[in-house]
Amino acid sequence: MADSMTTSAPVGVVQALNERLDTISKLLEPLMSAPLSETVGKLSVLERCQLHILLSYTLNTTIFIYLRTQGENPKEHAVIRELERVTKYVGKIKNVQSRNKTTLTVDKTAAHRFVKASLAGNPDQKRKANTPDESEESEEETNDKSRTDKGNAQGANKKRRGVDPFT
Numbered sequence: 001m002a003d004s005m006t007t008s009a010p011v012g013v014v015q016a017l018n019e020r021l022d023t024i025s026k027l028l029e030p031l032m033s034a035p036l037s038e039t040v041g042k043l044s045v046l047e048r049c050q051l052h053i054l055l056s057y058t059l060n061t062t063i064f065i066y067l068r069t070q071g072e073n074p075k076e077h078a079v080i081r082e083l084e085r086v087t088k089y090v091g092k093i094k095n096v097q098s099r100n101k102t103t104l105t106v107d108k109t110a111a112h113r114f115v116k117a118s119l120a121g122n123p124d125q126k127r128k129a130n131t132p133d134e135s136e137e138s139e140e141e142t143n144d145k146s147r148t149d150k151g152n153a154q155g156a157n158k159k160r161r162g163v164d165p166f167t
Contacts, residue, residue, distance in 0.1 A: 017065070028058065046100075049093055057086045 031039060031051075040048050060083045067074040074080055 017069075024058070024062075031055075046093070046096065049089075053086060053089050053093060057083070057090070060086060 040051065043051060060079055063079045064074045064077075064083065067077055067079065
């Protein structure tokens, strides 16, 4: 009874490993059906980097698994350093990808000002409507001076207020 218990656990683990290896080989089959140079030639630079990293990671992981199945400690093998190196490259590629993406950032204070200014019931808007704007006052003073100017009887230099014809 003890023998069936100890042999059934490794058999299940081996079957699961075989299933996963079959899945990996099915996934890699389209890549391996054509020469690598043809596959790489169709890709962008970033996609080429991703493909090479993927293949390197897959190969080194497979070697890691093989060493484990042979009873060796893969952490003492050179494959672990290679896996760490490949993992660093994965991080570098992710860093490049995140820099390439333009992220929209919202300036919350500016958005708050826009919303506040556009509200119809805004007290600031009411206050501005009741008091004339400084620029309007200076325009009126300029117009008054040009009207009283003796040398300008025809009013050629007279400033006109901008009128929006669409309102």
